[in-house]
Amino acid sequence: MSDADYLSLQRLTLAHGAATVVDALDLTVQRGEIVALLGPSGCGKTTTMRAIAGLLNPRSGTIHLGGRDITHIAPNKRDIGLVFQSYALFPHLTVAENLAFGLRLRHLSAAEIAKRVEAMLETVDLAGMGDRLPRQLSGGQQQRVALARAIVVEPRLLLLDEPLSNLDASLRMEMRGELRRLQQTLGITMIYVTHDQSEALALADRVAVMRAGKIEQLADPETVFDYPSTPFIARFMGFDAVFPIVDDKLESATGGQMPYGDAGQLPVNTKALAWRPRNIVIGSGPYRAHVILASYLGDTVEYLLDTPLGEIKAATDAAAPRHPIGKAVAFDLPLAKAARLDTAH
Numbered sequence: 051m052s053d054a055d056y057l058s059l060q061r062l063t064l065a066h067g068a069a070t071v072v073d074a075l076d077l078t079v080q081r082g083e084i085v086a087l088l089g090p091s092g093c094g095k096t097t098t099m100r101a102i103a104g105l106l107n108p109r110s111g112t113i114h115l116g117g118r119d120i121t122h123i124a125p126n127k128r129d130i131g132l133v134f135q136s137y138a139l140f141p142h143l144t145v146a147e148n149l150a151f152g153l154r155l156r157h158l159s160a161a162e163i164a165k166r167v168e169a170m171l172e173t174v175d176l177a178g179m180g181d182r183l184p185r186q187l188s189g190g191q192q193q194r195v196a197l198a199r200a201i202v203v204e205p206r207l208l209l210l211d212e213p214l215s216n217l218d219a220s221l222r223m224e225m226r227g228e229l230r231r232l233q234q235t236l237g238i239t240m241i242y243v244t245h246d247q248s249e250a251l252a253l254a255d256r257v258a259v260m261r262a263g264k265i266e267q268l269a270d271p272e273t274v275f276d277y278p279s280t281p282f283i284a285r286f287m288g289f290d291a292v293f294p295i296v297d298d299k300l301e302s303a304t305g306g307q308m309p310y311g312d313a314g315q316l317p318v319n320t321k322a323l324a325w326r327p328r329n330i331v332i333g334s335g336p337y338r339a340h341v342i343l344a345s346y347l348g349d350t351v352e353y354l355l356d357t358p359l360g361e362i363k364a365a366t367d368a369a370a371p372r373h374p375i376g377k378a379v380a381f382d383l384p385l386a387k388a389a390r391l392d393t394a395h
Contacts, residue, residue: 055114056081056239057102057207062111064097064263071097072263074111084233084240086254088247090286094263095243099209102241104128116206128207131200135212137192139184145171145195146180152203170202173232190221194228201236211243226252247287251275259283280393281322289324290363291383294394300383302359311336315385322391325383327352327365332373335382341373355381 057079064072072094079085087095100106102113104125113121120128139148146167153163171177174194184192193213200208210229214222230253233240244250250257251271258268267279278284281292293300295316299307300323310323332353342361343354346368353364353373364381373379 056083056116057241058112058114059098059102060112060114062098062101062113063109064094064101064106065109066097070109070263072101075263075265077258077265077268079239079241080255081239082237083255084230084242084253086242086244086250086257087260088244088250088257089260090245093260095245095260096211098260099211099241099243102207103130103132103209129205131203131205131208133196133200133208133210133213135215137184137196137216139192139195139199141184143183144180145176145182145184145187148184148195149180149199149202152199156203166202170198173201173235174198174228189217190225193217193221193225197229197232201232201238206239208238208240209243210240212245213242214244214249215246222249229253259286276389278324278389279391281324281391281395284322284324284389284391288326289389290327291330291359292322292324292391293359294322295320300359304360306357306359308337308358310383317390319392320390321394323383323385324389324391325387327363329384329387330362330364331382331384332364332366332379333371333381335380337381337383339379339381341375341377341379344373344375355379357381 055078059075059077062072062075063070075098087098089095097106101108104123108121112119115128140151143151149167149170150163153166167180171180174197176191176194176198179191184195187195214225217225226249242250242253254271256268257271257274258265259274260266261282267274267283274283275287278287278289284292293302295310298310300310301307337357339355339357341353342356345352349368350365351368351372355362355364
């Protein structure tokens with residue numbers, strides 16, 4: 051079996067009662083790869099992870115791991131590690147005892163357990179803390195223990211469900227780096243479930259953006275960020291201005307239209323264009339708008355413009371000339387800075 055098929059989901063359909071949550075999903079993950087399942091609440095990402103872990107029986111489809119069909123194998127027979135948002139540490143056990151718990155279930159010798167626990171504490175930078183209880187640790191340290199407990203049993207696959215959401219911003223950044231370091235050091239295959247775009251982009255080798263139980267785009271982080279394939283993904287990745295092209299005009303969801311001067315340069319398969327606020331030029335260009343709102347954000351100033359297409363966000367460097375509320379301004383939507391979408395919906 052090839053590494054490209056290390057984890058394989060084929061036509062996986064999952065349901066809660068009569069409601070289909072994931073519909074005929076296909077996904078393959080390479081050995082040693084991190085794939086992020088990214089999307090808003092209710093898109094099916096956590097449900098997919100639960101099925102891989104064996105916590106939910108599929109309505110149809112198959113799950114293969116390492117060449118073995120595990121679709122109907124009990125969770126404790128799948129050799130899969132789980133890290134949850136809540137950490138789920140045993141509060142009455144020390145750090146070392148938390149790590150040793152899964153090893154004892156595998157009937158390893160006391161000497162082997164002690165050796166593995168000590169090595170893992172070193173790996174996650176918790177050496178000397180084995181005798182502490184979880185309540186004596188910081189949030190970041192507790193997260194390291196949860197990771198170490200899942201990894202010390204040497205699972206074939208590690209599933210992480212929003213594991214950093216309980217941490218503050220600085221700790222999240224620190225733990226992102228720690229997760230990536232651990233993965234590269236140990237070569238573990240990971241599925242990372244998150245609704246946070248920055249986490250997915252920073253951690254994953256590939257990002258699967260999910261919507262309504264389907265994968266809408268699967269690509270490396272740079273491609274998903276710069277070249278979203280649909281309007282939904284464009285908006286989810288920060289392209290606030292997304293407009294279908296109708297008869298060489300940009301059209302808004304509210305029915306507003308604006309002739310687009312660069313339309314003749316568009317590839318024939320371009321159905322919509324999308325811009326991030328920082329890619330919209332304000333102060334020059336062929337179009338006219340009025341400033342509705344100006345917000346200072348430190349190194350940038352964000353504007354809300356009233357345009358023929360409706361309200362559009364634009365952002366400039368804080369050092370650029372300011373545009374007061376109520377001012378009539380020129381603006382541009384440069385084709386070179388746009389994401390070109392092959393679908394309008």
